[in-house]
Amino acid sequence: MTTDKISLRARSGVHLLFAAGLLAGCSVMSKSECQQADWRELGRQDASEGRAPSYLADRAAACAKAGVQGVDTPAYMAGHAQGLLAFCxxxxxxxxxxxxxxxxxxxxxxxxxxxxxxxxxxxxxxxxxxxxxxxxxxxxxxxxxxxxxxxxxxxxxxxxxxxxxxxxxxxxxxxxxxxxxxxxxxxxxxxxxxxxx
Structure with a gap:
């Protein structure tokens, strides 16, 4: 097998993994995660991953799509502020x-x-x-x-x-x-x- 064919196969594999990652990343939270969410802890985790507080909107949209309401914005924001203290x-x-x-x-x-x-x-x-x-x-x-x-x-x-x-x-x-x-x-x-x- 030539180097070009190996390289093409490797690139194709990388592209497939990337596409799978994009599809997996489409759902920020599952229905069960939304139902059991500790919004303060999620805010802290998001801050520790360098995410802006606006990421809460993505979480809320994922939960709404899963049919779960009740995002606790104040708890999330408090957790996010706490997470930034450790992150920054x-x-x-x-x-x-x-x-x-x-x-x-x-x-x-x-x-x-x-x-x-x-x-x-x-x-x-x-x-x-x-x-x-x-x-x-x-x-x-x-x-x-x-x-x-x-x-x-x-x-x-x-x-x-x-x-x-x-x-x-x-x-x-x-x-x-x-x-x-x-x-x-x-x-x-x-x-x-x-x-x-």
Whole structure:
């Protein structure tokens, strides 16, 4: 099987998983979840996932569609406010960024800068680690070309040049990761948090 066919199959599989995820995500809450909802806890959970209070409208619509009324807006908003207290910290921002999540400016003005400092650093580390993984895959592919006895000399030379460039890119990314880890230390984040993957 050729690399192009494998790549096409892999992309098709990713597209199917994405479509399934979209369909699964269409229902914010099931009927039983609506009936048993602890609205305060849901507000807290939504805030801890970086969702804006307007997400309550999605929950209410899902419950109405399931035939369940009775959203407790005050309890949800109280839980959301409580969740933001835990979410809008440098540590939570860093963790959120490390997971590659998108920040939607849900933190109030007084804690936004603190959260964003951690978030930017975590997101940078996430992106650098993603880049390092791509480089590693590309290096393996070029080494495979070089190891193949059937590879023509021109292709072998091109793979060797590409591998040298990838090795240089790897060193640069690793240095950037080291610098970001120093920034994490300066923010008071523990070394255990530095490993964003």
């Amino acid at each position: 910290t440098v540590e939570a921002g860093f963790d959120f960024g490390c997971r590659g999540r998108t920040y939607r400016r849900t933190c109030p003005a007084e804690s936004r800068a603190v959260f964003q400092g951690g978030y930017r650093l975590g997101k940078d580390l996430h992106d650098l680690n993603q880049r390092l993984e791509r480089i590693d895959r590309d290096q393996a592919a070029q080494r495979g070309v070089l190891a193949d006895a059937k590879t023509q000399q021109a292709d072998r030379d091109a793979a060797a040049r590409q591998l040298r460039q990838l090795d240089s890119d790897e060193a640069s990314v690793r240095h950037s990761i080291w610098l970001a880890e120093q920034d994490a230390r300066d923010l008071g984040l523990s070394p255990a948090r530095w490993w964003c993957r």
